[in-house]
Amino acid sequence: MSAVTKEPATAVAPQAARDEGILGYLRGYGQKVRGGDMGALPAVLGLLVLCVVFGLARPVFLTAPNFANLLTQAGPVVVIAMGLVFVLLLGEIDLSAGYTSGVCAAVLAIMLTTHGYPWYVGVAAALATGLVIGLLLGFLVAKVGIPSFVVTLAAFLGFQGTVLWLLDEGTNISVRDSVIISLENEYLSPAVGWGLAAVTVLGFAAVQLIQQRNRRRRGLKADLWQVVAFRVIGLAVLVGFAVAILNQERSRNPLFSLKGVPIIVPVVGVLLLLWTFVLRRTAYGRHIYAVGGNKEAARRAGIAVDRIRISAFVICSSMAAVGGVLLASQARSVDPNTGGSNVLLYAVAAAVIGGTSLFGGKGRVLDAVLGGLVITMIINGMGLVGWSSAYKYIATGVVLLLAASVDAFSRRRAAASS
Amino acid sequence: MGTPLLELRGINKSFGPVQVLRDVAFTVQPGEVTALVGDNGAGKSTLVKCIGGIYPIDSGDYLIEGKQVSVHSPRDAAQLGVEIVYQDLALCDNLDIVQNMFLGRERRSGMILDEPTMEQLASETLASLSVRTVKSVRQQVSSLSGGQRQTVAIAKAVLWNSKLVILDEPTAALGVAQTAQVLELVRRLADNGLAVVLISHNMNDVFAVSDRIAALYLGRMAAQVKTTDVTHAQVVELITSGRSGALGLAEEGAAA
Ligand SMILES: Nc1ncnc2c1ncn2[C@@H]1O[C@H](COP(=O)(O)OP(=O)(O)OP(=O)(O)O)[C@@H](O)[C@H]1O
Ligand SMILES: [Mg+2]
Numbered sequence: 001m002s003a004v005t006k007e008p009a010t011a012v013a014p015q016a017a018r019d020e021g022i023l024g025y026l027r028g029y030g031q032k033v034r035g036g037d038m039g040a041l042p043a044v045l046g047l048l049v050l051c052v053v054f055g056l057a058r059p060v061f062l063t064a065p066n067f068a069n070l071l072t073q074a075g076p077v078v079v080i081a082m083g084l085v086f087v088l089l090l091g092e093i094d095l096s097a098g099y100t101s102g103v104c105a106a107v108l109a110i111m112l113t114t115h116g117y118p119w120y121v122g123v124a125a126a127l128a129t130g131l132v133i134g135l136l137l138g139f140l141v142a143k144v145g146i147p148s149f150v151v152t153l154a155a156f157l158g159f160q161g162t163v164l165w166l167l168d169e170g171t172n173i174s175v176r177d178s179v180i181i182s183l184e185n186e187y188l189s190p191a192v193g194w195g196l197a198a199v200t201v202l203g204f205a206a207v208q209l210i211q212q213r214n215r216r217r218r219g220l221k222a223d224l225w226q227v228v229a230f231r232v233i234g235l236a237v238l239v240g241f242a243v244a245i246l247n248q249e250r251s252r253n254p255l256f257s258l259k260g261v262p263i264i265v266p267v268v269g270v271l272l273l274l275w276t277f278v279l280r281r282t283a284y285g286r287h288i289y290a291v292g293g294n295k296e297a298a299r300r301a302g303i304a305v306d307r308i309r310i311s312a313f314v315i316c317s318s319m320a321a322v323g324g325v326l327l328a329s330q331a332r333s334v335d336p337n338t339g340g341s342n343v344l345l346y347a348v349a350a351a352v353i354g355g356t357s358l359f360g361g362k363g364r365v366l367d368a369v370l371g372g373l374v375i376t377m378i379i380n381g382m383g384l385v386g387w388s389s390a391y392k393y394i395a396t397g398v399v400l401l402l403a404a405s406v407d408a409f410s411r412r413r414a415a416a417s418s
Numbered sequence: 419m420g421t422p423l424l425e426l427r428g429i430n431k432s433f434g435p436v437q438v439l440r441d442v443a444f445t446v447q448p449g450e451v452t453a454l455v456g457d458n459g460a461g462k463s464t465l466v467k468c469i470g471g472i473y474p475i476d477s478g479d480y481l482i483e484g485k486q487v488s489v490h491s492p493r494d495a496a497q498l499g500v501e502i503v504y505q506d507l508a509l510c511d512n513l514d515i516v517q518n519m520f521l522g523r524e525r526r527s528g529m530i531l532d533e534p535t536m537e538q539l540a541s542e543t544l545a546s547l548s549v550r551t552v553k554s555v556r557q558q559v560s561s562l563s564g565g566q567r568q569t570v571a572i573a574k575a576v577l578w579n580s581k582l583v584i585l586d587e588p589t590a591a592l593g594v595a596q597t598a599q600v601l602e603l604v605r606r607l608a609d610n611g612l613a614v615v616l617i618s619h620n621m622n623d624v625f626a627v628s629d630r631i632a633a634l635y636l637g638r639m640a641a642q643v644k645t646t647d648v649t650h651a652q653v654v655e656l657i658t659s660g661r662s663g664a665l666g667l668a669e670e671g672a673a674a
Contacts, residue, residue, distance in 0.1 A: 035561070218534045221554075281531055283524040286513075290521055293510035300472065300508045301522030302493040361512035414560060 022226055035413055042406050043354050043370035050374065054381035061384055065250040067242075068262055070373070070380050072184050075264040076101070076326040078372030080343065081350035082275055082365050083319025086312040088351055089279075089292040091360025092141065092148035094316050096133075097347060099159035101324035102339025104129045106166040108325055109173040109334040112180065119179040123325055130321025131314055133159075138310030148313075156344075164336050172335040175328045183267060184329040187260030190247040196266055197243045205232045264326065268369065271322070275315075275365040288312060292361035323347075342393075345400065350375045353403040359411055375399070421484040423448045423613040424469070424500070424582055429478035431461075431468055438464045440637045442478070446582060451604060451614045453624040453645070456634030457657055462617050463505055465634065466584050470502040471495040482581075496523075499581035503571045503588055505617070511560035515552060516540040518559055519574040543577050544569075547603055565596025572603055576612070583607055584615040589623060601627050621650050635660030640667050 033041060054061040080097050087094045094100075104126040111122035133155075140151045164170060175181065188196070208228050215222040243261060251258035279285035290298040291308045299305050320339075327343070328334050352358060353374050354367025378399060382392045422445040431439035438461045446452045456462050467473045469480075471489040480487055482498050489495050495502070509518050516533075519540045525532040540555050549569050552562065559567060568588050575583045585604060589597040605627045608614045618624050624631060625645060632642040633656035640660045648665075655662035 214534050218538055220534055220537055282529055283526060283531060286517060286521070286524060286531065289512060289517075290510045293512035294508070296506070297508040297510050298521070300470075300492050300502075300504065302491070302496065303522050361510070 022224065025224055025227055037414065038406070038410055039355055040366065040370055042403070043367070043374055046353065046374045047370070047377065050377045050381060054377070054384065058381070058384040061381055064245050064248045065258075066380070066384075067245055068187070068250060070376055071246075072262045072264050072330065073380060074372045074376035075184055075262075075268060076323045076330060077343065077346045077350055077375060078268055078369050079271060079326060080320050080323035080347040081354075081368035081372050082271060083316035083323075084347055084351050085275075085356050085363050085365055085368050086288065087148070087316045088348075088356050088358060089288050089360060089363050090309055090312050091292055091358075092309070092312070093152060093348075093358075094137065094148065094313065094320075095152040095344060096137070096155035096159055097152075097316060097320040097323075098339045098344030099156055099163060100130060100133050100317050100320040100339070101327055101343065102163040102334075102336075103133070103159050103166065103324070104321035105324035105328040105334045105338045106163050106173070108180070108328055109175050110166065112175055112177050113173050119177045122177070122180070126321045126325055127318055130318040130324075133320075134314030134317030135310065137317065138313030141313065142306040142309040160340065163338065163340075167334070167336055170336050172333050174333040176332070180325065180329050181332060182263055182329075184262075184264055184326055185332075186263050187246075187258070188263060188266070190260055193243045193247055193261040196261070197239045200239055200269070201232065201236045204235055208232060271319075272365055272369055279365060284308075284311075289361060294361075342396070345396065346375050346379075347372075349396065349400040349403060352400065352407055355407075357407050357411065358404060359407070371403075420447075422446055422481075423483060425479075425481040425484070426469070427479040427481075429465070429468065429480075430476045431464060431473065432476055438637050439468070439475075442634070442637070442639045443642075444632060444639060445642065446613045446615055447630070448581065448613045449608055449611050450629040451608045451616055451627050452630045452632060452642075453628035454615055454617045454632050454634065455619070455624060455653060455657055460634040460657075461637040462634055463586055466502060466504075466586050466615070466617065469495065469500060469584060496578065496580075499579065501575035501578060501580040501583050503568070503575050503583070503585045505586035505590070507567060507571055509559045509567060509571060509574075512558065514558050515544075515555045515562075515570050518570060519543070519577055521574075523578070539577065540573070543573050547573055547576065547606065549573065549603070551599075563596070564591050565593070565599055568592065568596075568600050569603065572600070572607075576607060580612065582613045582615070584617075586617045587619065588616070589618065589620065597623065621653060624653070625650065633657055633660075633666075635667065638667060641665045 051062065060066055080101055084094060084097055107129045108122045108126040111117045111125045112119065137151055137155060140146050141148045167173065208231065212222045212228055246261045247259055249257060249259050279288065287298065287303045287308050290301065290303060291305050295305055324339055327338050331338065350371035351363065351368050352371065354369070354371030356363030356367045375396070378396065379392065382395060387395070424444070424446040426442060426444040429439050429442040429444070430437065442465060444465070454462050454465070464473065468475045469489070471491045471494050474490060480489060482500070487498055489498065510521065513521070516537050520536045525535045537555055544552065544555065551569065552566055559570065562570065572583070572585065572588065588604070589600050592600060601623055604614060604616055608629070616624070616628060628645045630642065631645050631648065631653055633640040633653065635656065638660070640656045643665065652662040652665065656666050660667040
């Protein structure tokens with residue numbers, strides 16, 4: 001065989017292919033973005049634009065009390081969106097996640113208020129309910145073979161009815177347990193806030209350094225130290241800034257102090273860490289991406305595809321249960337509307353705005369947090385500006401469509417550039 | 419000639435009422451490239467998927483290194499050292515090269531994926547195959563050219579101390595240069611002592627790299643011959659009519 005063995009355009013030895021220096025790194029990033037892989041960019045730009053627009057329209061938008069509000073307001077949507085990321089990664093959808101959180105919240109309220117169990121029993125019951133719901137949905141999708149769109153649309157209706165039934169056709173059950181209430185209504189003391197910030201930044205820095213050192217020791221290409229430093233310092237500035245603002249006194253009443261990081265922040269932080277670890281560092285997470293990218297390839301690689309699909313629905317519904325607990329905490333009660341109206345739409349929008357693809361195979365748990373903040377800022381800002389519900393609905397719908405267009409667009413870009 | 423690495427005897431396979439494979443016998447020697455040829459729909463891909471455990475065989479013997487085995491899943495096949503590069507590429511576009519090569523068999527330390535080890539092994543495997551055309555093993559597969567993807571799929575197959583590598587039309591979608599590259603890689607696998615099965619419609623490719631040719635005709639094995647013993651024309655005849663002079667299937671009726 002007299003073969004031409006080189007493709008001129010790409011004939012580079014692996015080692016020689018490094019784009020050297022900061023410029024090379026930036027060029028690589030630019031290429032990625034132009035190729036359709038925009039990562040967190042749209043969400044971050046969205047956050048900045050919203051801050052400017054609403055900040056100019058209503059200066060109160062950019063104050064410490066509103067910032068704290070925003071974070072507690074975002075909690076339930078972010079948590080439900082985190083679960084949805086798993087289902088979306090498979091290219092599936094769970095339209096019932098909102099009402100799943102409603103059902104689980106109702107179970108929680110009944111356990112706590114009607115039966116007087118302690119908070120952990122109530123939370124365990126809510127989580128168990130979510131788990132069972134996830135198993136059922138996953139079974140119907142993966143084993144029976146009904147499209148997830150249909151299964152969860154049916155569940156959407158069914159669970160709406162279930163909430164009504166659990167609440168005796170519409171009574172409102174109040175939640176008074178102090179632990180549950182604290183989740184969305186209490187704040188860390190300033191010192192604890194700073195402590196947590198320090199632990200977060202130092203932990204992140206340690207993980208980064210260990211990873212880079214391991215790679216270097218194996219002779220693998222490591223990230224530039226400038227890039228690593230930028231990441232760590234960036235996080236430190238961001239976290240430090242947020243804690244500094246949240247530790248300001250927010251109460252106008254001198255007899256009563258209101259300051260500190262909302263408790264929901266570390267709660268979301270822990271969930272973010274947990275699920276990011278699962279998705280990025282475990283074989284299970286890798287298999288989720290594989291099934292979402294190419295189900296048949298995953299099957300041929302020996303991955304138990306059905307089990308992966310069922311598990312994603314279980315995670316989604318269980319996270320919806322956590323979201324339900326937060327909704328109950330936020331409202332201090334559960335009624336037939338808990339988890340209803342816009343909750344699901346907001347959660348899906350959050351994941352998609354953050355950069356999770358509706359086509360499967362692409363997404364991160366962090367997307368849920370970033371997108372959830374964007375969505376909450378829109379809702380919060382429109383409330384402050386005083387728009388009517390009519391405009392709020394329309395604006396939210398438009399934003400979801402915009403995010404989905406960005407998704408479809410980057411997918412086309414990625415397909416065209418390969 | 420020693421024991422064949424793979425020996426199939428009397429393989430039958432039906433999809434519902436359609437019998438796709440009929441009493442197929444097939445042997446593959448280590449250190450050789452065996453070309454599997456046949457017209458569209460002859461059953462080549464089906465035979466390969468039976469070998470790879472994707473489809474269960476209805477009846478027949480499946481021997482690896484002279485020992486009878488039963489293969490019910492891709493995992494069983496992999497355990498026996500059988501790796502297949504499928505016609506419809508089995509790569510995940512949204513994962514990078516390393517992730518694809520280790521898919522389903524990730525290296526771990528404890529619970530955590532051992533990324534440095536996987537990256538190192540993947541690089542070494544690509545280097546051992548003298549693959550120099552990929553920029554970075556952390557590139558997403560979606561950004562690779564057809565030839566590069568095929569290269570990754572082949573490298574994935576040899577990563578596992580495999581004994582038998584089967585390639586289903588690895589060059590079908592490739593240009594001249596990339597085809598030559600892949601064929602060279604195929605030859606190198608056999609020269610390294612692996613048993614290689616190459617499915618191809620291209621007679622030039624078949625004669626360029628193969629040691630033996632097996633021709634399927636309408637789900638039956640028409641003939642399995644040494645490449646040096648036959649001409650282009652004879653192989654084409656085997657493919658199109660199942661017979662060529664003394665070679666091939668007997669007249670209708672006597673064959674079954
Ligand atoms: N899953 C299936 N169910 C039913 N029939 C099938 C299935 N897979 C293949 N067949 C049939 O089996 C026959 C052989 O198909 P196969 O894909 O093995 O052919 P092939 O030799 O690989 O052809 P090609 O050269 O076009 O790839 C065809 O008639 C096809 O329609
Ligand atoms: Mg075929």
